[in-house]
Amino acid sequence: MSTHIAEIAWALRPGEDFPNGRYSRGHSLGFDGGATLAGSASPHVVGKWAVPEAVDPEEMLVAALSSCHMLTFLHRARLAGFSVCAYRDRAEGVMAEVDPGRHAVTRVTLRPEIAWSGGEPDAETLARLHHEAHAECFIANSVKTEVVVASERATGPVTAVGSQP
Incomplete structure (x- = not known):
């Protein structure tokens, strides 16, 4: 198998008050390929202590699911003899309370064009290709969040391709 590395770094800044929760949640995210992103808690979670222009963990989860589905879909489409020249998705994750005081991203909807x-x-x-991509997506296989693909040519409002256990 393979190993994947992410380096996360945060430091208290001058004038911040850690014991009272008055500190920036901004941090850096470094990846083994050399990419670095600005990370933060979501403004929905910590308000003014978030860095709104940074990427939050919930957004990264949604992006990881969307990216993995796309990459797997492109592979499945190629094997089926189709040529894709562009793929775009505006994926959306929904956070909900799963138990009193416990929240989770409970649904991610992918909207591939x-x-x-x-x-x-x-x-x-097309539905079969999306289903195969979902079933093979490493990230979808790693989470219990419901992942739905709302295909551009779906016959109903949403084509569910299953959720993980």
């Missing part, structure tokens, strides 16, 4: 080069799959084949 796909541009095809040449022939494109019919609605049934």
Whole structure:
């Protein structure tokens, strides 16, 4: 198997008051390929102590699910003989209370918009490709959050492709 590294760094800044919770939640996220991002708690969680322009863990979870689904979908579409020339998703995660005082991202909806080069799959084949991508996505297989794909050509408002146990 493989190992994946993320380095997270935070430090108290001058004038902040850690014992009373008055400190920035801003931090850095470094990845083994060299990319670095600004991270923070969500403004929805810690208000003014968040760094609004930074990426929060909930957004990273949603992005990881969307990215993994897209990469797996592109692979499945290629194997099925289709050519994708563009893929865009505006994924949305919903946080909800799961027990008193406990919250979780309970649902992530992916809304892929796909541009095809040449022939494109019919609605049934497209649904099958999304289902296969969901079933093979490493990140979807790692979480218990419900993941739904609302395909651009779905026959109903949302095409559910299953949730993890």
